Amino acid sequence: MNQIETIKRPTLHEELVDRLRNLVVEDQLKPGEKVPEKELCESFGVSRTPLREALKVLASEGFVVLQANRGARVAEVTRKELENAFPVIARLEQLAGEMACEFLDDAGIAAIQTRHDEMVAAYKARDRQAYFLANQDIHQALIRGADNEILEAHHRLLAARVRRARFMANLSDERWAQAIEEHEGMMERLHARDAEGLGNLMKQHMMGKYAAHIKAMDAEAD
Amino acid sequence: MNQIETIKRPTLHEELVDRLRNLVVEDQLKPGEKVPEKELCESFGVSRTPLREALKVLASEGFVVLQANRGARVAEVTRKELENAFPVIARLEQLAGEMACEFLDDAGIAAIQTRHDEMVAAYKARDRQAYFLANQDIHQALIRGADNEILEAHHRLLAARVRRARFMANLSDERWAQAIEEHEGMMERLHARDAEGLGNLMKQHMMGKYAAHIKAMDAEAD
DNA sequence: AAACGTAATTATGAATTCATAATTCAGTCA
DNA sequence: TGACTGAATTATGAATTCATAATTACGTTT
Numbered sequence: 001m002n003q004i005e006t007i008k009r010p011t012l013h014e015e016l017v018d019r020l021r022n023l024v025v026e027d028q029l030k031p032g033e034k035v036p037e038k039e040l041c042e043s044f045g046v047s048r049t050p051l052r053e054a055l056k057v058l059a060s061e062g063f064v065v066l067q068a069n070r071g072a073r074v075a076e077v078t079r080k081e082l083e084n085a086f087p088v089i090a091r092l093e094q095l096a097g098e099m100a101c102e103f104l105d106d107a108g109i110a111a112i113q114t115r116h117d118e119m120v121a122a123y124k125a126r127d128r129q130a131y132f133l134a135n136q137d138i139h140q141a142l143i144r145g146a147d148n149e150i151l152e153a154h155h156r157l158l159a160a161r162v163r164r165a166r167f168m169a170n171l172s173d174e175r176w177a178q179a180i181e182e183h184e185g186m187m188e189r190l191h192a193r194d195a196e197g198l199g200n201l202m203k204q205h206m207m208g209k210y211a212a213h214i215k216a217m218d219a220e221a222d
Numbered sequence: 223m224n225q226i227e228t229i230k231r232p233t234l235h236e237e238l239v240d241r242l243r244n245l246v247v248e249d250q251l252k253p254g255e256k257v258p259e260k261e262l263c264e265s266f267g268v269s270r271t272p273l274r275e276a277l278k279v280l281a282s283e284g285f286v287v288l289q290a291n292r293g294a295r296v297a298e299v300t301r302k303e304l305e306n307a308f309p310v311i312a313r314l315e316q317l318a319g320e321m322a323c324e325f326l327d328d329a330g331i332a333a334i335q336t337r338h339d340e341m342v343a344a345y346k347a348r349d350r351q352a353y354f355l356a357n358q359d360i361h362q363a364l365i366r367g368a369d370n371e372i373l374e375a376h377h378r379l380l381a382a383r384v385r386r387a388r389f390m391a392n393l394s395d396e397r398w399a400q401a402i403e404e405h406e407g408m409m410e411r412l413h414a415r416d417a418e419g420l421g422n423l424m425k426q427h428m429m430g431k432y433a434a435h436i437k438a439m440d441a442e443a444d
Numbered sequence: 445a446a447a448c449g450t451a452a453t454t455a456t457g458a459a460t461t462c463a464t465a466a467t468t469c470a471g472t473c474a
Numbered sequence: 475t476g477a478c479t480g481a482a483t484t485a486t487g488a489a490t491t492c493a494t495a496a497t498t499a500c501g502t503t504t
Binding site for chain 4: 470
Binding site: 012013068 | 487494497
């Protein structure tokens with residue numbers, strides 16, 4: 001028997017959690033904006049019940065803020081949030097790097113290398129969009145390689161939160177070059193299965209990204 | 223003007239999230255059990271809407287599992303979950319230890335020392351309950367000391383999840399003694415504001431707890 | 445005009461209702 | 475007796491309704 005087509009997600013609220021989170025992360029719903037319950041219900045064709053269930057989940061994830069009797073607003077991306085989130089993400093990546101060295105098989109490493117090469121090509125072509133996507137895939141693959149669902153879940157949430165700061169737009173040439181170099185180093189360590197080395201590099205890589213973020217924010221705020 | 227009494231939590235679902243999570247963590251609702259929606263509604267005196275909202279949040283936190291059209295069950299505490307959670311908690315504690323050295327003031331450190339002394343007294347008196355509570359306070363204070371809400375939130379969730387494994391019941395004498403020694407070392411580093419040292423010790427302390435957990439589980443499963 | 449007060453409107457939290465999926469239970473047949 | 479069938483019952487997901495809080499609109503007063 002052929003592969004049966006995947007069952008569409010069974011419950012509305014699960015689907016809505018992902019859809020709404022995407023709207024927030026993709027900046028379709030802007031920080032500080034009130035979440036337009038009515039419009040969203042209409043555009044998704046659902047009643048308020050599942051939508052509100054989804055909002056409760058999103059609030060617990062930190063993407064929206066609930067105010068009693070005043071509905072939900074899209075959470076702001078504050079400097080403090082980035083200050084808090086990045087060190088945590090960096091440690092999660094460090095752990096992931098260490099574990100990935102242990103658990104990834106050669107094929108898995110090869111797949112990451114391929115994507116890495118594509119990322120470098122995108123860098124050389126100055127294709128920010130392609131770079132961003134390849135970069136995201138690489139980090140995701142390394143996290144997945146740790147074979148730790150809890151680590152993955154917490155990382156995914158935090159990564160989504162900081163992604164809202166949309167840093168790529170004003171990524172400086174220096175930082176971009178530095179990031180590429182860091183990634184080269186990471187690939188070396190991964191091939192050598194140097195767990196501690198890869199972990200440290202991934203942590204440093206993330207803190208470097210953080211520093212660049214802060215610098216860009218400060219420059220923007222002049 | 224005197225302190226006005228605190229406003230009782232405004233929304234039912236927020237209150238319910240905490241209450242239900244407690245029922246799960248305190249083992250009043252047993253792993254694998256179906257969550258008795260009806261009974262809970264009656265005993266809390268609320269309708270199904272806010273209770274179900276709370277269940278959605280609890281599902282996203284990993285305390286219950288939702289099955290489409292078959293309601294919610296209390297999540298099992300699997301060995302894999304502990305294997306996944308502990309390394310992550312350990313890294314979060316490491317980070318917290320480092321930051322706490324930076325951000326805690328002398329009064330904060332003194333308060334932790336006091337609680338530490340009480341914990342040691344409980345140990346000498348073989349009072350598991352008092353030990354457990356003091357221990358929990360100390361770890362929480364160190365996490366708080368990091369002054370990082372995101373770190374704190376993620377740690378709190380994971381700590382609650384592993385707490386369900388209720389390890390204290392069969393804490394061995396050797397492990398208990400070792401834990402006390404590790405805590406003594408932590409206090410030394412904290413007073414010295416040795417960030418890296420405290421971080422490493424806290425990580426190791428958590429991994430030691432993890433190892434003892436696993437050992438106890440294996441012994442139990444024979 | 446600007447500031448205030450009040451009525452009308454809207455939005456929100458929660459209860460209730462409704463359609464349907466899952467489960468239970470009685471009856472049938474081997 | 476024990477496995478199967480199908481109706482009755484119950485539980486579940488989602489829509490709808492309802493009471494009330496918040497917001498807006500509109501006069502009134504200075």
